[in-house]
Amino acid sequence: MPQITVENEKTFDAPEGKKLVLALEDAGIDILHRCGGIARCTTCRVEIVSGDVPPISAEEIEALEDPDLIEKYRLSCQLRVASDLTVRVWGRASAQGIEPGGRPED
Numbered sequence: 001m002p003q004i005t006v007e008n009e010k011t012f013d014a015p016e017g018k019k020l021v022l023a024l025e026d027a028g029i030d031i032l033h034r035c036g037g038i039a040r041c042t043t044c045r046v047e048i049v050s051g052d053v054p055p056i057s058a059e060e061i062e063a064l065e066d067p068d069l070i071e072k073y074r075l076s077c078q079l080r081v082a083s084d085l086t087v088r089v090w091g092r093a094s095a096q097g098i099e100p101g102g103r104p105e106d
Contacts, residue, residue, distance in 0.1 A: 005086040021076040032091035037077035037104020045073040051085035
């Protein structure tokens with residue numbers, strides 16, 4: 001089973017094929033996902049520190065818009081766990097003082 005490490009926080013196992021946003025949320029990481037996992041709001045963005053992920057999708061490019069964001073971040077709602085990853089989570093519900101958003105569908 002792949003291991004996901006949230007840099008400077010925790011490491012946990014995640015089932016292969018699970019959306020990264022759901023794996024993070026299920027591990028107790030209060031990641032934002034305001035649009036419910038449909039690649040519209042960009043609040044679930046993560047920086048991939050290490051590990052392999054597929055090339056960025058057209059949906060991610062359209063949502064992120066800004067070339068600087070596209071170079072640095074991926075949308076965790078659009079990534080499925082396939083191997084060990086180390087990530088930095090951009091948005092936290094607790095830091096914003098809001099609910100993370102509706103649980104994305106798998």
